[in-house]
Amino acid sequence: MVSYNIAEKIRVELEEMIRNSIRGAQEEGELPPFDVPVVPIEASRDRSHGDFATTVALTLARSARMAPRAIATILAKRISAPCGYVERVEVAGPGFINFFLNRVWLEETLIMIEDAGTAYGTSDFGGGARIQIEFVSANPTGPMNVVNARAGAVGDTLANIFAAAGYQVSREYYINDAGNQVDVLGKSVELRYRQLLGEPVELSPECYQGDYITDLARRALDERGRDIASMSDDERRNFFKSYAVAEILRMQRESLRNFGVEFDVWFSEKTLEDSGADKQVMEILDSKGLLYEKDGAIWFKSTAFGDDKDRVVVKRDGKYTYLLRDLAYHKNKLDRGFDRIIDIWGPDHHGYVARTKAGVQALGYPQDALEVLLLQLVTLYSHGEQVRMSKRAGEFITMDELIQEVGKDAARYFFVMRNIDSHLDFDMELAKEQSQENPVYYIQYAHARLSSIMRQAAELGVKYVPAREANLGLLAEDAEVELIKKLAAFPDEIIAAARDRAPNRIAKYALDLAGMFHSFYNSYRVLSDDRELTAARLVLANATRIVLRNLLGILGVSAPERM
């Protein structure tokens, strides 16, 4: 795979320079013998500290038994700059080695972006490892809520990030279509159906009360008429159960699709039951001596794998617990050959993390095969007031309503803009705002502006000169140099977001990049009488637009050419 990561290329080169310096200094006795370490090279945060820097001298101080600054000086002296990308090297502070680069890497960055196009930002960081990410997996008992929406945006964006970072990604949705809740669902719809027929029945308190239940009952009545009523009790119960689940699932899938979220696999819990997969898990645990009976139930010795207490897997009534079924599911996932499986759960499920991981280990998989991300909840605000919701009473804003209200683009961006560990306050007015206060519009506006410039250029008959042929040395203003550096950092930003499972980093990076462009735009004209400068700036504008478009693609937000 072609690498489009200039920063990586530079890091490799700089690291090699330093390692050679260390070896050379050791051979000549300037440094004592020790194993040559991995040399960390990082982009400098402050311009006055060069473009890249290493702290290797500081970390070496102990093993070399020398002052870090002395080590840095010895190493820096051995680097013959200018050379390659390096203009000059300096020692600073307690022992940092700062690298000041020449313009070559900036110009290569622009050429690379133009070559790569939509592929710019991708890398082979993941090495093609197979990663599966399961998210949303809402109960099929009602419409999607805003927390499901956040999970959808976060999961899908993360999946996009993984794909860009060089992983093979599979998106999966677990359908909780077995167990008590779907029985209750079926019963709820059945009772509403009978009410529609005029029967004097009441919904019991555990039933789902929302209007959608009545809608489902009415639809069943429209489609199937009264013949459902003449079924046997068992038949009718099963009919409503499967009818309701299928219909709700269809609605959920539609909601997600409207939100730009599509899954590779929809996995039914019921199939685990039907195939005896849960029973098989019991046999494995039993054969390993990890089961025991107590108080009429069967327990899994999860404490043997770090859980704080053992867990029931077969209830006194002989039924399997959710945990057991979930272990069967995770076994199924791991048996499909993924190198890593990631679950996104709500914070209310955090108690299940330790026991599920214990189970995965007990079944013979590596400790880190399963990774659970706990995504914090969402509070909607409207006109500064918290929007109160009660699912039991059927009073809540659904995912569909929210998206209809604020739009898909704003919703997707808002849901990922915070750290997943942080509770999200979602300001509906801000999401709808069409001004700089709204980060989504701010970013999209930058893209539209760039598109407009490219259009203008075409209309004026200004021919686009490819980066290789343009005089990129003319892009020397601070605003231009900073912008190019930001563009150069894009592949690393994706890698960092993948590594940290942090989609918010991409949202932030996009905002920063848009800001840098707007700033540049206000100070300098792209299209001018100076043909050479115009050509160079068009290359920069085009590169910026490519990166913004790729970023918005990862976020699942549209990149409009006009607004």
Add this chain to the structure above:
RNA sequence: GCGCCUAUAGCUCAGUGGAUCAGAGCGCCGGCCUCCGGAGCCGGGUGCGCAGGUUCGAGUCCUGCUAGGCGCACCA
């Protein structure tokens, strides 16, 4: 009682494997369109919850505390 998450500017939040970070936006005040889209830009200032610890160096790591959120089922 136990567990997970959170605590950074008046507000909402960034701060990537410690160092060469205290930052952005909003709000407030003042500026910028004979010029590619003003849905834009520029300038103005205050802060890492508290207490210890590790280190040459701590918003960042460790411990304890305080405050807030969410959990702690033989429910799913």
